[in-house]
Amino acid sequence: MTTTDAPAIECAGLSKGFGEVRALDGLTVAFTAPATGLLGANGAGKSTFMRAALGLVRPDTGTLRVLGMDAARERGEVRRRVGFMPEHPCLPLDMSAQEVCVHLARLRGLGRRDAVRRASEVLFAVGLEEERRRPVGTYSLGMQQRTKLAQALVHGPELVLLDEPTSGLDPAGREEMLQLVRRLSRDLGVRVVTSSHVLDDVERTCDEVVVLRAGALAAQRPVAVGHDPGGAVRVRVGGDVAAFAAALAQRLGPLGVDVAPTPAGEVGLSAGTDAALDAVRDLAAEQGRALVRLVGSGRGLEDVVLDAMEGRGERTGG
Template sequence: MLGARRRNKFRNGFVTDRDYWTLRCVDIRMTNVIELDNLAVSFGGRPILKGLSIALGGRAIGLLGPNGAGKTTLIHTLLGFHKPAGGTARVLGHDVRSDAIAMRAGVGYMPERDAFVAEMTAVHFVRLMAELSGIPSEAALERAHESLFYVGLGEARYRGLETYSLGMKQLAKLAQSIVHSPRLIILDEPTNGLDPPARRRMLDLVKQIRDSGHARILFSSHMLRDVEEVCEDVLILKDGQIAAYVNLEEDRKANEGAIDIEATGNTEAFAQALTARGCRVSPSAPRRARVVLADGMMATEVFQIAATSSAQIRRLIPKRDSLDDIFHKAMENGRGSL
């Protein structure tokens, strides 16, 4: 805890960063943290991101896509590392092209690859990163200790980073990404190469940060299960375009009461009877249909309706779209549809 005298020294001795306070004053619950308007990025004339337009505003946003879809390019563009070839990208209300420095004051970034400053202990490294974000030296040291304890590296904080295991390095990267209290934390493949306990710890930490409400999270990963566990919204990219943007909770609700049915016999009469009972029937293939049950209707009633319609149910599967289904559908359907 900073003593009152030291706080006064900070107040009197340092100029408050206007950009920082501008960011602080913006409500953390503002609707959108990332706004893309026809964003295009090209390397050597080759288009990588092709006119992305979307507003992202969830507490934790998953970024999915196959290799080469443009996930990392999008992250780097959001951080101001790549200049857009067209369109605009705004992060926390700041244009990434013209206002990158002010934007970065409110962003924490955990890169995918190993990334460190050579020959440093973890506490020295995290302190340096905090200072670069504008935290005064002594407060930065305090924050470095706190961040390392928070991610579970408290006991190892005086060890050189080169002696860390892969899991510990990932946690050190997470510590440096949160040390300056960013309002948006961009995590690029945070569970890469982690063993199950380390992966569990990483996911728990990310969920804890998400639930604290202090920061929004952009979580890029190949691991669909991780994204499903942590994220509320998911943006799926394919070939540099948006293949889908879904709210997982809404998607689950929309699929509540839905069943996939395979039947033989008089399937036409069966479908008509279900419709008459208030169900929505969407044929998906010959003798197959997705049925959204009427309010209060139980699945067992479907068997009775089938019997009275001279149809036999061969298969009945309660429908619950997993992220895996959503992802694969997005990959099959291409742009914008599920």
């Protein structure tokens, strides 16, 4: 298998401990999608896994390969072909974005001329071409995040690891960052692994999710696990569920929508059409009830992730 054909990251039986804490515990997983979201609660092992993939920590046991290369024995080559965008502030405030990118490109093996050219290209791509010579210390948080993304891309990596890329951004900055991240895998052919706590970010930028729990694989699923618009829905309301369901059935029966209480204490609708949802809203308002929850009967990404974090999810899926 060539490195081109190899999974972005692949590990088997990967374990790493820090004293009595097991950060990774026999983790076995392969990242084969163009863009993968790495999810899990705090302490699940995400940061340790990314550090191990970059060769910054050496696993106690198991194997870890990045683009087909041994992450521990071929650290220099891995870093030459992988880009990393850290979550925490790490940029030298007295340097400009241009200087940062040129310097890091040189460290990754590019000559001076190529480093300057690549720095200009990536700073233009992330929208910093007009501000590239200002000191980073004068940048807004959004501009600093874009600088961190630019330095991760400046050497033309085959894979980038992004740690909370939208952290601290305002809505406009977050939107710009998500579009940049999605373009990497979709248009530029760069494989992406994104660690994030924001499920909407993962849904918009990734093809697959890997969920870690206590240092092990809890779930691996395609992102597209949602329900069809207009399909069956479940409604949770305050008060007497049976009485609400009976009243709602009278309104939705003529529309061909079946209504019945569920064993979970919710009200199930056979179809979540606009008219049916309007009737739910109107009836709840008339009866002074709180609408606590309304979800599709199909399992969405949130359901998969929450189940996995709580130990209820399947480890792998289609």
